[in-house]
Amino acid sequence: MPILWKQISKGMRYFETLFLCLEETTKTNEKVSALIDYLSSVPDEDKMWMIGIFSGRRPKRTVSTKNLRRWAAEKADIPLWLFEDSYHIVGDLSETIALLLPPPAIEVQKSLNEWIQLILSLDKMEEDEQREMVFYAWDSLNTSSRFIFNKLITGGFRVGVSQKLMAKALAEFTHIDPSDIALKLMGEWSPLTYSFQSLIENEENEGSHSRPYPFHLAYSINEVTDLKGEPADWVAEYKWDGIRGQAIFRHGQYFLWSRGEELITDKFPEFEHLISVIPPGTVLDGEILPFKDGLILPFQHIQTRVSRKKITAAILKVNPVVFRVYDLLEWEGKDIRSKPFIERRTLLDQLFTSIDSSLPLQLSPVLPFDEFDELKILREASSENGSEGLMLKNKHSNYSAGRKKGEWWKWKIDPFTVDAILIYAQSGHGRRANLYTDFTFAVYSPEGDLLPFTKAYSGLTDKEFIEINQWIKKNTLERFGPVRKVTAELVFEIAFEGIQESKRHKSGIALRFPRMVRWRKDKVVAEANTLEDLQLLLKKSR
Amino acid sequence: MTNKGLLVHTALGLYCPKADVYLDPWKPVKKAILSHGHADHARWGSSSYLCTPTAAPVIKYRLGEINLETLPFGKEKLINGVSFSFHPAGHILGSAQIKVSYKGEIVVFSGDYKTANDGFSEAFEPVKCHTFITESTFGLPVYHWQDQKWVFNEMEEWCKNNRNNGQLSILYGYSLGKAQRILQGLPKSVGPIFTHSTIEAVLNVMRNQGVSLKNTMPVNEHLTRAELLSGVIIAPPAVQNSNWLKKFEPIRNGVVSGWMALRGARRRRNADKGFVLSDHADWEGLNEAISLTGAENVFVTHGYTDILSKWLIDKGLNAHPLETNFEGDEVL
Numbered sequence: 088m089p090i091l092w093k094q095i096s097k098g099m100r101y102f103e104t105l106f107l108c109l110e111e112t113t114k115t116n117e118k119v120s121a122l123i124d125y126l127s128s129v130p131d132e133d134k135m136w137m138i139g140i141f142s143g144r145r146p147k148r149t150v151s152t153k154n155l156r157r158w159a160a161e162k163a164d165i166p167l168w169l170f171e172d173s174y175h176i177v178g179d180l181s182e183t184i185a186l187l188l189p190p191p192a193i194e195v196q197k198s199l200n201e202w203i204q205l206i207l208s209l210d211k212m213e214e215d216e217q218r219e220m221v222f223y224a225w226d227s228l229n230t231s232s233r234f235i236f237n238k239l240i241t242g243g244f245r246v247g248v249s250q251k252l253m254a255k256a257l258a259e260f261t262h263i264d265p266s267d268i269a270l271k272l273m274g275e276w277s278p279l280t281y282s283f284q285s286l287i288e289n290e291e292n293e294g295s296h297s298r299p300y301p302f303h304l305a306y307s308i309n310e311v312t313d314l315k316g317e318p319a320d321w322v323a324e325y326k327w328d329g330i331r332g333q334a335i336f337r338h339g340q341y342f343l344w345s346r347g348e349e350l351i352t353d354k355f356p357e358f359e360h361l362i363s364v365i366p367p368g369t370v371l372d373g374e375i376l377p378f379k380d381g382l383i384l385p386f387q388h389i390q391t392r393v394s395r396k397k398i399t400a401a402i403l404k405v406n407p408v409v410f411r412v413y414d415l416l417e418w419e420g421k422d423i424r425s426k427p428f429i430e431r432r433t434l435l436d437q438l439f440t441s442i443d444s445s446l447p448l449q450l451s452p453v454l455p456f457d458e459f460d461e462l463k464i465l466r467e468a469s470s471e472n473g474s475e476g477l478m479l480k481n482k483h484s485n486y487s488a489g490r491k492k493g494e495w496w497k498w499k500i501d502p503f504t505v506d507a508i509l510i511y512a513q514s515g516h517g518r519r520a521n522l523y524t525d526f527t528f529a530v531y532s533p534e535g536d537l538l539p540f541t542k543a544y545s546g547l548t549d550k551e552f553i554e555i556n557q558w559i560k561k562n563t564l565e566r567f568g569p570v571r572k573v574t575a576e577l578v579f580e581i582a583f584e585g586i587q588e589s590k591r592h593k594s595g596i597a598l599r600f601p602r603m604v605r606w607r608k609d610k611v612v613a614e615a616n617t618l619e620d621l622q623l624l625l626k627k628s629r
Numbered sequence: 630m631t632n633k634g635l636l637v638h639t640a641l642g643l644y645c646p647k648a649d650v651y652l653d654p655w656k657p658v659k660k661a662i663l664s665h666g667h668a669d670h671a672r673w674g675s676s677s678y679l680c681t682p683t684a685a686p687v688i689k690y691r692l693g694e695i696n697l698e699t700l701p702f703g704k705e706k707l708i709n710g711v712s713f714s715f716h717p718a719g720h721i722l723g724s725a726q727i728k729v730s731y732k733g734e735i736v737v738f739s740g741d742y743k744t745a746n747d748g749f750s751e752a753f754e755p756v757k758c759h760t761f762i763t764e765s766t767f768g769l770p771v772y773h774w775q776d777q778k779w780v781f782n783e784m785e786e787w788c789k790n791n792r793n794n795g796q797l798s799i800l801y802g803y804s805l806g807k808a809q810r811i812l813q814g815l816p817k818s819v820g821p822i823f824t825h826s827t828i829e830a831v832l833n834v835m836r837n838q839g840v841s842l843k844n845t846m847p848v849n850e851h852l853t854r855a856e857l858l859s860g861v862i863i864a865p866p867a868v869q870n871s872n873w874l875k876k877f878e879p880i881r882n883g884v885v886s887g888w889m890a891l892r893g894a895r896r897r898r899n900a901d902k903g904f905v906l907s908d909h910a911d912w913e914g915l916n917e918a919i920s921l922t923g924a925e926n927v928f929v930t931h932g933y934t935d936i937l938s939k940w941l942i943d944k945g946l947n948a949h950p951l952e953t954n955f956e957g958d959e960v961l
Contacts, residue, residue: 110892111901165770166943172936173771178893186771186890522897549897 098196099228101128102137103235109248118248122256131283132200138257138286139278140239141248143348148242149209150217152180155241158218162225163187175514181237185230195227206240250301251489261287269488274298275350299333299344300370300416300424301488305478305495311459315493320482322428323454323462325474326497327411328386328585329376330393334410336362336369337420343375354392357403357447358410364442368420371435372486373412373451376473383473386599387587412439413451413478416486424486431486462498469500475584476500502582502600503624505530505616506607509577510537512559513570523559523571524552526603528581530594532618537575540594540621541583546603555606578610579603586625596621635711635731636738636762638951643738643762645729648708651675652727652738662713664740665724666691666805679706681715683751684723686838687805687831702751718742719753720908721806722835728756736760737922741931743907744914747777749813750806755921762951763919765932766909767887774887774911780904781814784883787902788819788861791881797854798861799877801869802885804828806908808863809835811885812843821860823848825873828863869899887911919946 108121126134139145160170170187177183197205205224209217224236238244250272257272258265271287274297308314314321331346341362343352352359355375365371377388388406395402415435416424423431432453439450454465454477466477476499484494507528514523525544529537547555558577565572582604589597637644642654651658657674664670665680666688673692680688682699689697700706702725705714715725720741727738735758742764746752788798798819802808808828815822822845824832829847836842846852848862857877868874869882884900887907895903910918915937919927927948929938934950941948 110896163770169770169936169940173769176769176933177771177891182892183771186773 099199099202099232099235100196101125102133102199103231105137106235107231115252118252119256119259122248122253123260126256126260130198130200132278133198134283135278135281135286136199136203138253138272140244141253142250142272144277145242145244146203146206146239147210148240149206150221150240152241154214154217155180155184155221155237158221159184159187162222163189178514179243181234181241181243184225184237185234188225188230188233191229191233192226194229197227202236203239206236249489254488257287263287266488269301270298273301273348274344296337296340297335297342297350299335299342299348300422300486302331302333302346302372303414303486303488303495304490305497306490306492308479308496308498311462311498314459314479314496316481318457318459322432322480322482323456323465324413324451324478324480325454325469325472326476326478326499327374327376327383327451327473328475329374329389329408329411332373332375332410333416334358334361334365334371334373334412335417336365336367336371337417339367351393354395354398355408355410356398357408361446361448364446364448365438366419368417369438370415370417371410371412372414372416373410375408376411377406378409378447379407385587386585407447409447409449411449411451414486427483427485428480429482466498466500502584503586503628504580504582504604505621505624506578506610506614507541507581508537508575508612508615509573509579510539510575511570511572512555522552523556526579528579529575530616530618530621531612532594538594538618540592540596540618541581541598541601543579543581543601543603546582547606551606575612578607578612578615580605580607586621586628588625594618594621596625635734636729636736636760645711647731648711648713650708650711650713652729653740660708662727663688664718664727664738665721667721667741667803670740679713681723681725683838683840684725686834687723690831690834716756717751717754719744719746719750722750722809722840724750726754726756728758734759736762737924738762739764739918741766741909742918743910744918745774745777745910747810747814747908749809750908753918755918758922758924760926760928761919761922761924762928762930763915763937764909765915765929765934765937767907767911768915768929768933768937770912772887772890772907772911773913774905774907777810777814777906780906781816784811784814784885784904785816785819787881787883792858795858795879797857797877797880798883799874799880800861800863800883800885800904801866802863804831804865807885807906808832808865809842810906810908811863812845815861819861821846821856823852823857823860823862825862825864825868827865 105121105125109118112118125137156170157167160167173187174180174183177186205220209220225233228236250269254265254269254272257268268287276286333344335342339362341352341359342350343355343358345351375389377384389408392402392406392408412435415431418434442448456462456465462477469476476497479496479498481494487494507530509526510529511527512523513525525542527539527542529539532538559571559573562574562576563571564574581601583598583601585599587597588595634646637646641651641656641658643652650660650662652662653664653670654661654675655672659676661675661678663678663680666684671688671692677696679698679700682701685697685699689695700715702715702717705712711729711731714728716728718724718726718740720743724740726740726742729736737756737758739762742753744753791798800811802811804827808831812822822843824845824847826847829845832842832845874880881901882899883902883904884898885904885906887905887909888894889900889903890905919941925947927941927946928951929948930951938948938950
């Protein structure tokens with residue numbers, strides 16, 4: 088029955104099915120086959136939106152979430168406070184709205200592309216008109232399709248489809264090599280500017296000369312004994328704590344990409360001069376580091392560079408940076424990622440013989456060692472050199488897309504830890520909706536006040552969270568909306584990567600990557616660390 | 630408040646001082662009246678118990694040798710001048726709302742309830758009262774249940790699909806209540822129904838009391854994979870990540886619970902599939918039940934107590950949240 092099939096294929100149902108499938112399974116094979124089923128069933132525009140959405144290229148936000156919340160409460164005929172309370176418990180705005188609305192009047196089947204076009208058209212409308220269009224959509228969709236529509240309009244898709252997985256599915260579908268596909272998916276494109284044919288099926292496209300290579304990533308190791316082979320098979324470098332970047336020099340132009348595939352060329356104008364010294368047809372992989380007077384500065388200096396919209400001369404002066412290079416991916420216009428690391432590194436060393444040391448371009452040094460045991464000493468010394476541990480790279484490895492076991496390892500220095508006291512709890516989002524998982528921790532000041540200094544969300548098992556939740560319910564002192572103030576009684580070990588001064592926090596301290604390591608049931612609050620301990624750590628880390 | 634001191638909220642649970650009786654007490658007391666047999670309502674250690682005749686066998690099975698009396702639905706029992714009676718709550722087999730009246734004042738404690746008729750438990754009956762103490766497990770407007778027929782169709786599809794992929798379907802539900810509902814609701818086409826021993830034990834207690842239930846086969850080591858694959862397994866939620874399941878791989882986990890309405894809960898439970906089927910009332914059900922009692926005072930317990938109370942206050946009722954396991958006395 089061809090007519091019926093056509094009707095179904097118009098609907099957003101395929102995308103909905105795909106989404107549920109991706110969410111329900113953790114198995115790669117099942118995800119790939121769901122993606123292929125989708126690709127085989129929908130028109131090209133819907134293929135493009137799917138690829139776009141799952142790689143963070145979602146349609147532009149055209150309606151404020153504030154309005155969506157208001158309209159949803161109105162449509163569901165409930166007061167706004169009840170909407171907000173429900174949202175807080177569900178933890179996901181799109182899902183809350185989908186669940187609260189009355190059943191659809193008449194279901195309408197439109198393709199993913201058609202719904203997205205409707206969402207994009209809201210941009211030029213007056214608020215009343217927008218509201219009417221959104222009501223029309225809600226009235227035309229069942230609960231699960233509504234959820235997808237809301238996700239599209241709020242831009243909140245966060246489903247796990249890695250670049251690797253997407254490339255694998257597209258490769259199977261098109262019979263194009265997965266590494267070619269991975270390359271085509273990189274860089275700046277959007278489903279609005281590219282068709283499926285021009286992005287995936289064609290050999291070359293206009294954007295291709297700015298396109299970065301997929302970054303190679305490292306796995307963590309905990310012990311140097313985990314390394315396979317002989318010491319001579321490995322190269323050791325410091326692990327730099329900056330922003331991973333890929334600098335592209337092609338056709339007289341220069342582009343800088345972050346690992347998140349964002350084009351950050353404009354944020355670092357100092358690198359533009361490099362066009363005159365780096366030959367065209369060169370791609371460098373390295374770390375952008377805050378650097379002044381021969382020293383690496385704390386990470387916060389680079390944060391200001393990335394967060395500012397406009398980079399002024401003053402900012403350049405206060406927060407100077409360098410690009411510390413550790414790999415060469417393209418040389419003389421050729422992709423050399425399949426060459427062994429040691430050959431790429433040799434070419435890189437040669438390139439640097441002609442680089443003036445006054446330029447903001449540096450080579451990440453190779454650390455000589457003869458025995459694996461020596462690495463332990465090098466690692467101990469890494470923080471004195473402004474790094475956060477060691478990188479260990481297999482000399483024979485090529486530069487593959489993403490993570491691959493046994494090629495690059497990171498061996499970080501042990502994190503800092505403090506024992507802190509739980510004082511506030513808030514329920515989490517997503518998988519942890521309805522469970523108190525977002526905790527605020529405090530330490531005692533010399534005056535005996537409890538000063539909150541960090542939040543942490545992760546690091547405990549589900550079982551521990553459930554136990555703590557029961558405790559929280561019985562030990563609530565006060566409630567402020569979704570937040571509960573609890574008796575200062577439980578002590579947790581908090582690990583973190585760095586400590587900085589902060590004017591925004593009462594404690595005067597901010598942590599980097601804080602997480603809970605364990606619940607110290609063996610400790611009472613008097614045994615927890617104090618503000619003085621934290622200040623001491625701050626001093627040491629400077 | 631109209632009925633001063635007829636029921637009091639204490640550290641042991643709801644208490645009627647006049648009759649010296651506790652309703653679903655949390656700790657051992659002299660006289661306990663039970664709404665139903667779930668572990669958070671029927672606790673061990675009290676000197677005497679009262680429940681409905683249909684709930685009694687399972688409560689005896691779970692609490693052992695206890696001093697248990699029964700009172701049929703709708704019949705009154707006077708204790709020191711206070712009248713107590715049971716009225717169907719529709720939650721599980723034998724589950725009751727407890728009506729307490731004294732000198733013209735009527736208070737109803739809902740226990741757990743659902744307003745939709747599941748075809749197995751005695752169907753919910755609203756009881757007129759002055760004060761209604763309601764549960765609020767799913768007291769949020771995001772909870773809206775589909776007709777159970779729709780859910781069982783979905784279950785049937787899922788089981789068939791799994792079988793075609795060579796995967797064994799496992800449905801998780803509490804041994805008391807949900808397991809019977811799944812068993813009775815599953816269409817014939819899913820094939821023979823295999824059970825975990827704890828579920829089989831409860832089913833046998835019910836069969837012995839004369840309840841008509843479908844045939845089941847407890848899972849045992851003599852069953853071949855082909856035999857198991859021709860049907861489905863019903864198991865209690867606690868075994869989901871246990872070794873017991875290892876020998877059945879490859880499997881698909883279907884969790885049957887009202888909580889499955891939320892994606893976060895589905896992911897937290899590691900469910901391959903969540904079936905939204907609850908033995909508690911949804912938002913509409915709670916509101917309907919409250920309104921049918923005609924009560925002007927509503928106490929909200931077990932669940933989203935704050936939110937449901939605030940909503941009822943907005944609607945002009947005299948409502949209060951009632952925390953369970955709350956320390957200290959509070960006069961209703």
